[in-house]
Amino acid sequence: MPSVKRTISLCNFEAPPGPRRSCRLTQEEIRGTNPRPLSPRSSPSPSPSPSPSSPPSPDKSWPALKEQAKERLRNYHDAGQGLLKTCLHSCLTWFPIDSRQGLAESIIEAATDESLDVLYKDLLAGLFIPISISSAALPASRTPLPPMLQLLMDGDPDLVPLEKDASQARYETVRDTILERDAHVCAVTGWVDTEYHRKMGLPTEIHSQVEVAFIIPFMYGSCRRKNLPQDFANCWDVLYRCFPEVRRIGLSAEGVDSPENGFALISCLRDAFKRFAMAFKPTSVKDQYELIMYQNIRHDEKLFIGKTRTVNFRRAKGCHAVPLPDPALFDCHYRIAEIVHASSLANVIDGHNYE
Numbered sequence: 197m198p199s200v201k202r203t204i205s206l207c208n209f210e211a212p213p214g215p216r217r218s219c220r221l222t223q224e225e226i227r228g229t230n231p232r233p234l235s236p237r238s239s240p241s242p243s244p245s246p247s248p249s250s251p252p253s254p255d256k257s258w259p260a261l262k263e264q265a266k267e268r269l270r271n272y273h274d275a276g277q278g279l280l281k282t283c284l285h286s287c288l289t290w291f292p293i294d295s296r297q298g299l300a301e302s303i304i305e306a307a308t309d310e311s312l313d314v315l316y317k318d319l320l321a322g323l324f325i326p327i328s329i330s331s332a333a334l335p336a337s338r339t340p341l342p343p344m345l346q347l348l349m350d351g352d353p354d355l356v357p358l359e360k361d362a363s364q365a366r367y368e369t370v371r372d373t374i375l376e377r378d379a380h381v382c383a384v385t386g387w388v389d390t391e392y393h394r395k396m397g398l399p400t401e402i403h404s405q406v407e408v409a410f411i412i413p414f415m416y417g418s419c420r421r422k423n424l425p426q427d428f429a430n431c432w433d434v435l436y437r438c439f440p441e442v443r444r445i446g447l448s449a450e451g452v453d454s455p456e457n458g459f460a461l462i463s464c465l466r467d468a469f470k471r472f473a474m475a476f477k478p479t480s481v482k483d484q485y486e487l488i489m490y491q492n493i494r495h496d497e498k499l500f501i502g503k504t505r506t507v508n509f510r511r512a513k514g515c516h517a518v519p520l521p522d523p524a525l526f527d528c529h530y531r532i533a534e535i536v537h538a539s540s541l542a543n544v545i546d547g548h549n550y551e
Contacts, residue, residue, distance in 0.1 A: 258297060262288060265300040272309055280316045282539040287319065287438075290531045290538070295438050322434030324541055327413060327532060328472070363417070370453040371408045377520075378460035379512035382406050384487065384504050385462055408458045409466040411525040412442070417452040439531070441524040456522040459509065468497045472533040472542070476507060478523040483509045485526060490537050 265288055269281050284303060288296055306312045380392035388398060389406035416431070436443040447457065461469060468474045473493040476485035485507045489498065509520045536542050 258293070258300075261297060261300040261304070265303040268303050268306065268312075272312055279539060279541060280312060283316060283319065283324075283535070283541055284312075286535040286539040290534045291438060292441065292527075292531070294440050298437070318434070319438075320541075322430050323438055324532070324536065326431040327416075327435070328536070366453045367414060370455065370458065373518060374408045374455050374458045375406065375460055377455060377511055377515040377518040378509075380406055381460060382462045382465065383459050383507050383509065384465055385500055385502075387462055389460075404462045406460050407463055407466050409461045409469045410452065410458045411521065411529050412447060412452055412457055413470075414452055417449050435528075439524075439528045442528055445522055445524050447522075447525065454519075456519045457525055459521045462500065464497055465500060468493060469529075472529075472536050473497065474501070475530040475533040476526045477530045478527050479506075483520055483523075485509075485523075488530065488533070490533060492537075492542065 266285070269284055272281060274280075284299075287299055288303075291299055302315055303312065306315060375389065375392075380389040381387065382404070385402075385404070387406065388403045390403045392398075392406075393403040412435075432449055445456070447454065451457075465474070471492060473490050474497075475488045475490075477488050479486055487501065487505050487507055489501065493501075511518060511520065
């Protein structure tokens with residue numbers, strides 16, 4: 197069987213122009229990302245005037261595209277890919293409006309079931325598995341990872357572009373900045389970090405170990421490694437295409453260690469956030485989020501959360517120049533969590549059943 201170029205099925209994902217910040221990325225700055233080939237709908241060539249005998253143009257409105265995509269998925273013949281339909285259906289629902297139209301067109305244009313398989317595996321390998329595996333702490337008893345994922349987890353010194361000491365220093369610097377901005381207080385419980393509590397001689401309020409949770413995993417900063425397998429080398433490209441706002445705000449592999457990408461949580465809730473057991477849904481109020489819990493939240497984690505359902509972020513005194521978490525990143529995490537749970541992808545990711 198002839199080989200299929202894996203990236204072609206994702207070529208319809210493209211962020212519309214109009215970056216929000218001056219530090220935006222350009223295509224040339226996104227290493228490993230080729231400019232998107234022009235699709236028929238974006239070609240600059242003028243369209244010929246329709247003649248009376250020309251067939252009507254296909255309806256490109258979102259409701260029509262969505263129904264056509266669903267019809268194409270209904271006609272897919274399951275060949276051991278039971279999650280393909282539920283995954284792509286969930287993506288059509290939860291991807292941002294400016295990327296789900298491209299996904300719908302890719303589904304509609306998939307002439308064969310093999311093409312749909314490629315699209316599904318592209319999303320698994322380029323988005324859902326990397327962002328879940330690099331977020332979660334894996335117990336030693338887990339089954340071995342596929343080789344390309346093991347490379348990311350092992351930190352092979354031959355593949356890491358930065359010295360480990362430098363990477364650790366970057367992590368510690370941004371961690372300290374975020375904890376200071378958040379007053380060493382957990383965003384959900386309001387508990388103060390134990391070490392900071394003792395150091396400052398604070399009153400006997402409740403305290404616990406407070407750590408930094410990164411919204412886009414800190415390990416994503418290693419996803420531009422030299423000689424890294426193509427699936428992982430493309431994970432930023434896929435993230436940008438599926439969530440264009442992440443590209444518009446200027447986040448990149450070199451900028452994962454930015455204060456906009458992190459916030460303070462007690463240890464067990466940080467683990468819940470990394471497992472997509474909880475998420476922060478942006479609201480209409482600036483820097484306010486609705487706390488969403490999912491079915492894999494543990495009982496002890498629910499006890500720590502208590503009745504908290506709304507979380508507000510504020511800067512500590514003296515930290516007015518340090519940016520708060522970016523809502524575009526929380527929105528990305530929230531949408532991925534919804535897709536993972538709506539499609540049962542959590543079972544695939546948790547068991548590392550992707551080949």
